[in-house]
Amino acid sequence: MSVERLEKKATIDLRKKHVGPSCKIFFSHDPIKIVQAKGQYMYDETGQRYLDCINNVAHVGHCHPDVVKAGAQQMELLNTNSRFLHDNLVLYAQRLQATLPDKLSVCYFVNSGSEANDLALRLARQYTGHRDIITLENAYHGHVSSLIDISPYKFHQLSGAELSPFVHVAPSPDVYRGKYRADHPDPAAAYASEVKDIIAKVHTKGRKIAAFIAESLQSCGGQVIPPVGYFQQVAEHIHKAGGVFIADEVQVGFGRVGTNFWAFQLQGADFVPDIVTMGKPIGNGHPMSCVVTTKEVAEAFMSSGMDYFNTFGGNPVSCAIGLAVLDVIVKEDLQGNALHVGRYLANLLEKQKEKHALIGDVRGCGLFVGVELVRDRLKLTPATAEAQEVIYKLKEELILLSADGPHRNVLKFKPPMCFTGEDADLVVEKIDLILTELEEALGLKLPNTVTIENDSKKRKLSTDENGDQYPNSLLHSREGSPRVPQQTKHLKT
Amino acid sequence: MSVERLEKKATIDLRKKHVGPSCKIFFSHDPIKIVQAKGQYMYDETGQRYLDCINNVAHVGHCHPDVVKAGAQQMELLNTNSRFLHDNLVLYAQRLQATLPDKLSVCYFVNSGSEANDLALRLARQYTGHRDIITLENAYHGHVSSLIDISPYKFHQLSGAELSPFVHVAPSPDVYRGKYRADHPDPAAAYASEVKDIIAKVHTKGRKIAAFIAESLQSCGGQVIPPVGYFQQVAEHIHKAGGVFIADEVQVGFGRVGTNFWAFQLQGADFVPDIVTMGKPIGNGHPMSCVVTTKEVAEAFMSSGMDYFNTFGGNPVSCAIGLAVLDVIVKEDLQGNALHVGRYLANLLEKQKEKHALIGDVRGCGLFVGVELVRDRLKLTPATAEAQEVIYKLKEELILLSADGPHRNVLKFKPPMCFTGEDADLVVEKIDLILTELEEALGLKLPNTVTIENDSKKRKLSTDENGDQYPNSLLHSREGSPRVPQQTKHLKT
Structure with missing residues (x-):
């Protein structure tokens, strides 16, 4: 198969004709045609190389030869369903289990994160005999009907969206912009208590909770890192109500957070969910979960x-690929790389924060990092247009990054796990230049913010966009409770 | 990767430990370990060769080299999401579209038949602004929550299953065992009229129909071939109610029926569904849809x-594989093979029906054939245990076949499309021997049935298990209305 078979314009025209218009493309005014990829790099039809900072699906690197080989060899030999015995299925189940706490011992193999989360809901409902689900603000759990219902990130896009009566939305545990911030004495308990209150309200209506579901770290929701202890306390409330805790690791699992293989483990060894769902990186692009x-x-x-x-779930090819991905993570110490390069990237970005007024927050774990752009560090006014500008300018510099979150103002780093320090240098250098230009054009300066950070006593309370008074998170960013990771401490790198 | 890595017992033990116990295996008392497959043959760990009569997923033959090559080459080059332009996506969409009526022009690529049917429901509901769905008795549309609701085949397995208020079940258009049979003057109109009645009832409740969904030929439901004209008339009723017609081709599409590429086309060129869903055979085992x-x-x-x-939907690897499958179907004239071998198989089975009292009906199109076993050709008493016995005895003869339908008494043929006349000879020869033995053991004979068939005037009306009088379908099997395919004419081969 040749690398390119159509002129770019013909590709665009055919896409318009035959592909659902709801399926959006990156940079729709001037989309990119990618024809090849390797490691953390993607190549367009002219041979131009892009640095890929966004494709967490190509987890061990685009087209990793070990994964390709495992898939190709198994495809030649056998690809059939799990109604026949096959070693790949059971060996893979065993290997996956070994990465998890002992009590998480039974696997169901499916084809996508959406199928996984839907099955998780079915498991929870059958086990508990209850129906209602508590989900988080800005959560995204997938595209099938049952998951749109529990994905505020999606259903808020609908004009006239109505919340299903069995879905209850708890505040996102976002200590930067959320209801309880880094200055709160115990945001973990405060956010968990919100879940407890929801449970009580649900019970007064005669309804019962089947599950609480949360991404271990919210991704589309804005790269949100929940405060440590939050999951434990939520689990306690949920279990008391007869429900189960579902940890959605579709975006963040498989070593990305650096310190741990699973992101829910960031909460501590005392936390074990009842159900874990996996997806995107699990097969390095192969449809499995x-x-x-x-x-x-x-x-x-x-x-x-x-x-x-x-x-298709658990077929020998998918399992061979899944095994190869686990092998490569170990062989190339990609979890270690995520830890070290992630720390390096975070430090570079922290320095940018000291320099650029537009950077309100830098947070992340390993190679899962968010940079929240704001027009005003006190009011936290989302710098949405500016975030888009950064993304577009980076594209011109042949770097692929995206912006997400409820205000689309959070720059999202979730590159292939083979991302290097040099890659980090390059992208941060370009961001520095773009932000400098942007801030000059906007007349934005960092007047006293650094001073403020170093001398918080001089600061006054500010007024947010709703007119409520609140202490800016920066004010207290060195004063959180010991269990509360402060903004900079979110960088578990 | 070696072909076998564990002793069979170890595989079984690990499976029990780490794979969900709801995931059933074929022949659970003595399951088969398959390690390799080629064409229409599967091989166990001892090298024994099984003839595969059931895997419609391995559509162009297990491990077809062209498909393997296309997948492997693309895996080496690029596998990423559809937010970048790629030629495989648009070329594949164009090729698929070319197999369909012109007005079916927009594709959405997903990972499984379940994802496809769920999306079809979302499309229907958004387009119509309505919510309710009419589905068929014994239908199976997939395993995600939204589809269990519309799959009586599944939800009847639940103890205490409750029908969702927005789901309405119409009689299966089964002219052998259903409400209106081959002797009815116009079963197509009669079954369609049932749908019309449901619509009227739904409207009296103030509800509105979003869609009617049906497999173009019911598979799990018992290899049911709806009478010609049924879909057209249903579509008329549904469109009048503001709903859409969804044809589920997950089991039966891609040339399997021999005369046509899509099974809904068996209804005639005047029928075009509003939405078509695809699945199983589309990628010869690769998870796509x-x-x-x-x-x-x-x-x-x-x-x-x-x-x-x-x-994962529409990634370059899936599309390369999809294109290769279409190429092989054409290159090897597999649709033609389905037509000819299907006709040959059906004729062999028809002859067995003349010989064996246990065979109540033989029906099918191309390489989609059902043999319904009954203990009594007049009462149609399902020969469920006997069907299981046939399946188990065939396994001993190294032939893989399955039994399905609401009574699990329909032998289901849906082999890879490279199935040959010799394969048909072999399986029918073995079935002949097994049925002969079974009938001897049961003391079952074919007393006058053949005579009756040839001289229907001698026959009397019989009494079915509910005490109702009805004319046995055999009585009128040569007398249906011209639009009603008679049992033997169901063999559109």
Whole structure:
């Protein structure tokens, strides 16, 4: 197969004709045609090389030869469904299990993060006999009907969206912009208490909670790092209500956070979810995914009497690819790389924050980093247009980055795990130049912010856009409770 | 990767430990370990060769070298999401579209039949602004929450299953065992009229129909071939109610029916669904799938304001594989093979019906054939245990076949499309021997049935298990209305 078969214009025209217009493309006014990729680099039809800072699906690097080889060899040999015994399936289940706490021992193999989260809801409902779900503000859990319902990130796009009666939305545990911030004495408890209040309200309506579901770190929601202890306390409330805790690792699992293999483990060894869902990076681009749960939940699901069959799920090719991805993560110490390069990248970005008024917050773990742009560090006015400008200018510099979050003002770093220090240098250098230009054009300066940071006592309370008074997070960014990771401490790198 | 890495017992033990117990295996008392496959043959760990009569997913033959090569080459080059332009995506969309009526011009690429059917429901609901769905008795449309609701085949497995208030179940258009049979003057109109009645009832409740969904030929439901004209008349009723017609081709598309590329086309050129969903055979085992609809439906979906993004859907590897599958179907004339070998197989089975009392009906199109086993040709008492016995005995003869339908008494043929006349000879020869033995053991004979068939005037009306009098379908099997395909004419081969 040749690398390019059509002129770019012909590709665009055919796409307009035959591909659903809801399927959006990056840089729609001047989209990129990518024809090849390797490691952390993508190549367009003219041979131009882009640095890829966004594709967390190409986890161990685009087109990793070990993964390609494992897939190709197994495709030649056998690809069939899981109604026949096959070693790849059971060896892969065993290997995945070994990365998780012991009680998470039973796997269901499916084809996508959406299928995984939908199955998680089915497991939770069957196990608990309850129906209602608590989800987080700005959460995204997938594109099938049952998940749009629990994904405020999606259903808020609908004109006239109505919340399903069985879905309850808790505040996002965002200590930068959320309801309880870094200056709060115990944001973890405060956010968990919001979940407790929801449970109480649900009970007064005679309804019952099947599950609390959360991405271990919110990605589309704005690269949000929940305060340590939040999941434990939520789990306590949820378990008391007879529900289960679902940790959605679709975006952030498989070593990306550097210190741990799974992002829920950032909360501490005392936290174990009842169900974990996986996705994107699991097959380095191959359509596959997995749900892992406890024996108790799995047995309750079976006792319903309904079989579970997934035509493609757990086929020998997918499992061979899954095994190869796990092998490469170990062989190339990609979790270690995420830790070190992530720390390096975060430090570079922290320095940019000291220099650029537009950078309100830098947060992240390993190679999952968010840079929140604001027009005003006190009011936290989202710098949405500026974030878009950064993305577009970076594209001109052959760097792929994206902006997300409810205000689309958070620059999202989630590159392939082979991302290097030099790559970090390059992207931060370009961001520095773009922000400098932008700030000059806007007449934005960093007047006293640095001073303020160093001398918080001089500062006054500011007024947010809703007119409420609140202490700016910067004011207290060195004063949080010991369990509260401060903004800079979010950088678990 | 070596072909076998564990002893069979170790594989079984690990599976019990780490794979969801709801995921059932074939022949659970003595499951088969398959390590390799080629064409229509599968090989176990001892090298024994099984003839595969059931894997419609391995559509162009297990591990077809052209498909493997296309997948492997593209995996080496690039595998990323559809937010970048890529020729494979648009060329594949164009090629798929060319197999369909012109008005079905817009594609959405997803990862499984379940994702496809769920998206079809979302499209239908957004386009119509309605919510309710009419589905068929014994239908199976997938495993995600929204589809369990519309799959009686699944939700009847649940103890205490409750029908969702927005789901309405119409009788399966089964002219052998259903409400209106081959002797009815116009079963197509009669079954369609049932749908019309449901619509009227739904309207009296103040509800509105978003869609009618049906497999073009019911597979799990018992290899049911709807009478010609049924879909047209249903579509008329549904359109009048403001709903759309969804044809689910997940099991039966891509030339399997022999005379046509799509099974809905068996209804005639005057029938065009509003949405078509694809799945299983589309990638010869690779996890991929597609929804195709009209420009109007696609534009209405976009106007909701919600983007549609599917991480793996339409990636360059999946599309390369999809293109290769289409190429092989043409190059090897597999649709033609389905037509000819299907006809040959059906004729062999028809002869068995003349010989074996247990065979109540033989029906099918191309390489999609059902043999319904009954204990009594007049009462149609399902021969469920006997069907299981046939399946188990065939396994001993190294032939893989399955039994399905609401009574699990329909032998289901849906082999890879490279199935040959010799393969058909072999399986039918073995079935002949097994049925002979079974009938001897049961003391079952074919007393006058053949005579009856040849001299229907001698026959009396019989009494079915509910005590109702009805004319046995055999009685009138040569007397249906011209639009009603008779049982033997169902063999559109």
